[in-house]
Amino acid sequence: MLTKIKITLFSLFISFSFCSSQEIKIIDKPITYDSTRVRLSLEYLKERHGIHQNTPTIQPKIIVLHWTAAKTFSSTFNAFYPAKLPNGDRKDIAAVSSLNTSSQFLIDRDGTIYRLMPENYFARHVIGLNYCAIGVENVGSANFPLTDAQLKANEALVRYLKKKYDIQYLIGHYEYSKFKDTPLWKETNPNYLTGKSDPGADFMKKIREDLKDLALKGVPTD
Numbered sequence: 001m002l003t004k005i006k007i008t009l010f011s012l013f014i015s016f017s018f019c020s021s022q023e024i025k026i027i028d029k030p031i032t033y034d035s036t037r038v039r040l041s042l043e044y045l046k047e048r049h050g051i052h053q054n055t056p057t058i059q060p061k062i063i064v065l066h067w068t069a070a071k072t073f074s075s076t077f078n079a080f081y082p083a084k085l086p087n088g089d090r091k092d093i094a095a096v097s098s099l100n101t102s103s104q105f106l107i108d109r110d111g112t113i114y115r116l117m118p119e120n121y122f123a124r125h126v127i128g129l130n131y132c133a134i135g136v137e138n139v140g141s142a143n144f145p146l147t148d149a150q151l152k153a154n155e156a157l158v159r160y161l162k163k164k165y166d167i168q169y170l171i172g173h174y175e176y177s178k179f180k181d182t183p184l185w186k187e188t189n190p191n192y193l194t195g196k197s198d199p200g201a202d203f204m205k206k207i208r209e210d211l212k213d214l215a216l217k218g219v220p221t222d
Contacts, residue, residue, distance in 0.1 A: 037083035040099035049186040067198040103135030111149030128187040178219035
């Protein structure tokens with residue numbers, strides 16, 4: 001079974017590499033997506049989102065932008081790489097699931113875009129919305145502001161994803177809880193929330209201005 005999963009995922013990466021838009025350069029650098037991550041992802045979908053599936057796939061409707069709170073690409077990549085959270089790490093979220101955090105994309109300081117898994121595969125990066133959200137992590141933090149190169153890379157990536165999927169929303173991670181009382185929100189524990197500030201309101205203001213032609217929605221207003 002494990003061999004079959006590895007072959008399937010490898011084939012998906014090959015397919016995604018050849019299908020990448022000519023307007024954007026994306027480097028495939030996969031994290032571990034073995035039978036353990038598949039099992040834990042399916043369990044998360046069932047237990048946290050109330051969704052029963054046989055494959056850990058999503059139908060993307062939201063793009064969520066993040067910052068890593070780390071200064072290097074390698075430290076974030078190494079943190080995402082294992083299928084399970086390290087023992088004793090992130091106790092606030094480990095109590096909910098041992099599935100490691102991750103995202104579909106990770107953008108370095110120079111604007112290089114890395115794809116960590118097939119774009120429509122499940123990643124744990126945003127409470128309540130993982131089942132329909134593509135995550136884009138950016139190397140940086142409040143004290144290590146995101147760069148102009150990252151801004152341009154995020155803009156290009158959002159345009160690329162909008163062309164491929166039925167993307168309706170573009171939000172910063174700090175805005176995710178605004179969806180709690182909407183039909184999109186799927187979290188079985190109403191008290192499971194964590195405070196976030198990434199990727200910063202200024203970054204979101206800039207990217208929304210530059211992408212206003214896409215008419216993507218932000219947080220719900222009703």
